[in-house]
Amino acid sequence: MKFDLKKFLADRSVPIMFIIICSVCIPLSGFSTGYLLNEIVTRIVRNTFLILSLLIPIMAGMGLNFGMTLGAMAGEIALIFTSDWQIWGIPGVVLAMILSIPISILLGTLCGTLLNKSKGREMITSYIISFFINGIYQLVVLYMMGPIIPIIHEAIKLPRGYGIRNTVSLLNLRQSIDNLISINVFGVKIPVLSFVIIILLCLFIVWFTKTKLGQDMRAVGQNMEVARAAGINVERTRVLSIVMSTVLAGFGMILYLQNMGNIATYSSHSQIGMFCIAALLVGGASVDKASIGNVFLGVILFHLMFIVAPKAGTVITGDSMIGEYFRVFISYGVITLALVMYEAKKHKKKKMAEGSDDEK
Amino acid sequence: MKDKKFDIKNLINDFGVPRLIILGFLMLLFILAPFVGADLPTQFTNLFNRFSWNAVLVLAMVPMIHSGCGLNFGLPFGIIAGLLGGTIAIELGFAGPISFVMAILFATPFAIIFGYFYGILLNHIKGGEMMVATYVGFSAVSFMCMMWLLLPYHSPTMVWGYEGKGLRTTISLEGFYDKVLSKFLEIRIGNFSFPTGAILFFALLSFLMWCFLRTKTGTAMTAVGSNPVFAKASGVNIDKIRTLSVIMSTWLAAIGILIYEQGFGFIQLYMAPFNMALPAVSAILIGGASVNKASIANVIIGTLLFQGIVTMTPTVMNSMIHMDMSEVIRIIVSNGMILYALTRKTNEGRRA
Amino acid sequence: MKNKSLIYKIILVLVLVVICFLMIYIGRGHTLYFDSKSMEVDGVTMNPPYRIQVNVKGKEVADLKDGDRGMAIWIGPKAHIELVVTKEKGVAKENIKYDVPLPREYDGVVINLVGLLNNANYDEYISEFVPLATITSESEEEVVIDDMGELGFGE
Numbered sequence: 001m002k003f004d005l006k007k008f009l010a011d012r013s014v015p016i017m018f019i020i021i022c023s024v025c026i027p028l029s030g031f032s033t034g035y036l037l038n039e040i041v042t043r044i045v046r047n048t049f050l051i052l053s054l055l056i057p058i059m060a061g062m063g064l065n066f067g068m069t070l071g072a073m074a075g076e077i078a079l080i081f082t083s084d085w086q087i088w089g090i091p092g093v094v095l096a097m098i099l100s101i102p103i104s105i106l107l108g109t110l111c112g113t114l115l116n117k118s119k120g121r122e123m124i125t126s127y128i129i130s131f132f133i134n135g136i137y138q139l140v141v142l143y144m145m146g147p148i149i150p151i152i153h154e155a156i157k158l159p160r161g162y163g164i165r166n167t168v169s170l171l172n173l174r175q176s177i178d179n180l181i182s183i184n185v186f187g188v189k190i191p192v193l194s195f196v197i198i199i200l201l202c203l204f205i206v207w208f209t210k211t212k213l214g215q216d217m218r219a220v221g222q223n224m225e226v227a228r229a230a231g232i233n234v235e236r237t238r239v240l241s242i243v244m245s246t247v248l249a250g251f252g253m254i255l256y257l258q259n260m261g262n263i264a265t266y267s268s269h270s271q272i273g274m275f276c277i278a279a280l281l282v283g284g285a286s287v288d289k290a291s292i293g294n295v296f297l298g299v300i301l302f303h304l305m306f307i308v309a310p311k312a313g314t315v316i317t318g319d320s321m322i323g324e325y326f327r328v329f330i331s332y333g334v335i336t337l338a339l340v341m342y343e344a345k346k347h348k349k350k351k352m353a354e355g356s357d358d359e360k
Numbered sequence: 361m362k363d364k365k366f367d368i369k370n371l372i373n374d375f376g377v378p379r380l381i382i383l384g385f386l387m388l389l390f391i392l393a394p395f396v397g398a399d400l401p402t403q404f405t406n407l408f409n410r411f412s413w414n415a416v417l418v419l420a421m422v423p424m425i426h427s428g429c430g431l432n433f434g435l436p437f438g439i440i441a442g443l444l445g446g447t448i449a450i451e452l453g454f455a456g457p458i459s460f461v462m463a464i465l466f467a468t469p470f471a472i473i474f475g476y477f478y479g480i481l482l483n484h485i486k487g488g489e490m491m492v493a494t495y496v497g498f499s500a501v502s503f504m505c506m507m508w509l510l511l512p513y514h515s516p517t518m519v520w521g522y523e524g525k526g527l528r529t530t531i532s533l534e535g536f537y538d539k540v541l542s543k544f545l546e547i548r549i550g551n552f553s554f555p556t557g558a559i560l561f562f563a564l565l566s567f568l569m570w571c572f573l574r575t576k577t578g579t580a581m582t583a584v585g586s587n588p589v590f591a592k593a594s595g596v597n598i599d600k601i602r603t604l605s606v607i608m609s610t611w612l613a614a615i616g617i618l619i620y621e622q623g624f625g626f627i628q629l630y631m632a633p634f635n636m637a638l639p640a641v642s643a644i645l646i647g648g649a650s651v652n653k654a655s656i657a658n659v660i661i662g663t664l665l666f667q668g669i670v671t672m673t674p675t676v677m678n679s680m681i682h683m684d685m686s687e688v689i690r691i692i693v694s695n696g697m698i699l700y701a702l703t704r705k706t707n708e709g710r711r712a
Numbered sequence: 713m714k715n716k717s718l719i720y721k722i723i724l725v726l727v728l729v730v731i732c733f734l735m736i737y738i739g740r741g742h743t744l745y746f747d748s749k750s751m752e753v754d755g756v757t758m759n760p761p762y763r764i765q766v767n768v769k770g771k772e773v774a775d776l777k778d779g780d781r782g783m784a785i786w787i788g789p790k791a792h793i794e795l796v797v798t799k800e801k802g803v804a805k806e807n808i809k810y811d812v813p814l815p816r817e818y819d820g821v822v823i824n825l826v827g828l829l830n831n832a833n834y835d836e837y838i839s840e841f842v843p844l845a846t847i848t849s850e851s852e853e854e855v856v857i858d859d860m861g862e863l864g865f866g867e
Contacts, residue, residue, distance in 0.1 A: 325506045
């Protein structure tokens with residue numbers, strides 16, 4: 001087969017664009033290499049697990065799972081409990097993960113069932129689901145925690161006596177996993193255990209794609225009708241893929257928050273879906289195809305841009321807000337671009353199929 | 361038809377359980393309001409005022425739903441055209457009621473150009489309009505965030521005082537078109553006031569829309585939405601009609617935001633347009649519209665119900681249980697309604 | 713076949729529940745407060761030594777003279793602490809290790825080291841730490857709960 005340079009570049013236009021943006025912005029920002037490396041490592045540790053949770057629904061043909069926010073909320077609720085019961089350190093993280101599982105499964109099943117009812121527009125539906133469940137989450141955390149769901153410590157409650165404060169401190173949980181085994185390479189702190197966990201998840205995903213269920217998901221993703229004809233329970237497979245994604249997102253959120261050291265109770269989750277999706281797309285993934293490589297490339301490029309853009313923006317325009325808005329614009333822009341490309345391709349395919357039917 | 365038994369279950373299904381719940385909830389609020397000491401005239405004043413601010417934004421949903429482009433989550437795109445119109449009118453020194461007219465005039469070309477390109481984009485992605493629309497809106501808003509800082513605005517009422525450049529996040533409309541419509545022919549009886557001008561303006565736009573939908577182009581638009589195959593067979597240029605509907609939607613959004621501003625009294629820039637699509641979308645759905653069917657009545661009923669809940673819940677809830685749960689209720693109601701509409705089966709053939 | 717997978721599922725859930733309780737047991741965190749002050753038990757007064765250094769996990773967390781209080785964090789049901797005691801000025805140091813079981817229900821545990829050194833009863837040298845003033849409630853926090861939140865990326 002001939003190597004098609006044009007196609008090769010076109011398929012990778014988004015990562016290439018980001019490499020260009022970063023290579024312009026890095027010298028302008030004036031950050032030292034050591035600082036940037038440290039920041040990048042921190043962000044890889046913080047975000048990769050979350051982004052990996054997006055892969056399974058993509059495989060099952062359900063697009064970008066904007067509903068991963070549901071998992072994030074489950075993780076946050078679990079962490080609020082561990083924090084209230086004062087379970088600290090690694091046991092606290094493990095406990096939070098286990099506690100998040102039932103909540104994630106419940107929310108994931110709900111999300112998956114609703115998505116089955118809205119085939120063909122899963123993404124917008126999952127996007128609205130995340131808002132809807134956010135309302136329920138606020139109802140639970142802001143009004144029910146205290147009077148209905150017992151919360152022991154006054155310190156994490158709002159002064160009015162019910163509801164959880166804006167921030168819940170995870171001081172004694174903070175980076176407990178990152179710091180357990182960490183080595184220092186040329187002044188860059190590498191949290192070995194966190195990387196091991198991320199690699200284990202990667203291996204799990206690779207293994208999972210080879211299992212019967214994984215193959216089923218792939219088949220459903222390629223063509224639902226064919227899969228159904230082959231005797232696959234399409235609806236169940238789709239729900240399972242969302243449930244798995246939600247559970248993994250819950251774990252990811254717990255790892256993310258143990259790295260951050262506190263929960264912003266009402267805002268931590270609201271943007272997480274958006275920027276995980278943006279990072280994945282920056283890595284060269286599309287709505288129907290994503291690999292582990294995309295995740296790592298994406299997390300590095302996207303967060304590099306995130307670190308340097310505000311500073312570079314300040315240098316160029318003299319206004320610090322420009323850089324802030326620029327990176328927000330780029331995040332949304334990348335998602336828009338990916339969605340447009342995907343939908344246009346789908347539309348073209350459908351048109352061609354229709355065209356051949358009409359014998360035009 | 362006649363032999364079909366009067367089936368209450370069918371009737372409820374047609375109307376939709378969530379809609380019934382919302383209606384019941386609102387009625388409960390109105391019944392409870394006098395008991396908890398809420399002042400009904402003030403409540404109604406609030407309701408009508410908020411109705412007059414938001415109705416046109418909701419009306420902007422209609423053309424795109426008719427042409428089968430789905431719910432216009434890209435409303436912020438049109439809002440930006442309106443914001444540009446408003447700020448340019450002020451920048452050029454127009455004041456008083458004339459500034460409102462000028463704002464509409466300046467907003468129109470932007471809305472048409474934006475709508476045209478937006479429409480062409482949506483024609484390339486038939487079937488995936490809603491998701492793309494959402495993110496086109498977001499991208500446009502975040503792009504404009506940079507532009508508000510960079511564009512050469514100089515009017516001292518609008519730019520940051522100490523820097524002399526970059527627009528403020530909120531710009532007061534006092535002396536410009538603050539309440540120009542609401543105060544026009546306003547009716548005042550004690551605590552109760554009725555923003556006649558704004559409502560008349562909405563009525564005018566609705567009437568025009570109603571007329572338009574009965575013209576040849578209008579019926580073609582409905583045909584494109586409800587039965588594209590048939591529309592194509594009868595020689596309608598689907599893409600052209602769809603683009604027209606998007607332009608109309610965008611223009612109405614631009615006008616809608618100007619009317620919102622005149623009622624609210626402020627222009628809100630930067631991130632403000634972000635949150636404006638979802639309330640409008642859920643309002644029209646609450647009014648009985650679906651992803652591919654909407655009427656003027658849906659707009660009026662929906663806006664009244666939605667704004668009723670928005671205005672009534674804080675007062676009633678606060679005085680009843682001393683808990684302001686209105687925000688949470690609003691989030692659950694509005695998004696729950698959109699979710700309900702999205703998960704309902706649309707008329708077969710529509711997505712074919 | 714179906715029975716088997718059900719059994720596996722039940723076992724998995726049970727294992728997770730067991731791990732849960734295990735974590736709750738070994739992960740319970742306490743704030744330890746070390747007091748070095750004289751205490752009286754059955755009419756016998758025990759006086760603090762000249763100086764006590766407290767080591768937790770090989771790190772010195774407190775250096776206490778008469779009446780001082782030190783603080784440390786401990787995760788787990790039993791605190792392993794090492795005391796380096798100097799009985800009187802100039803006298804050689806003495807290392808003593810202790811395993812102090814911590815009561816689950818206390819968040820903050822006050823340990824009177826004098827009692828611990830003199831083998832007093834558990835109840836006599838352990839007490840719950842009660843914060844002096846209940847945390848001065850800051851002004852009501854504003855709860856931001858709009859759909860989109862602000863666009864800061866949670867940094």
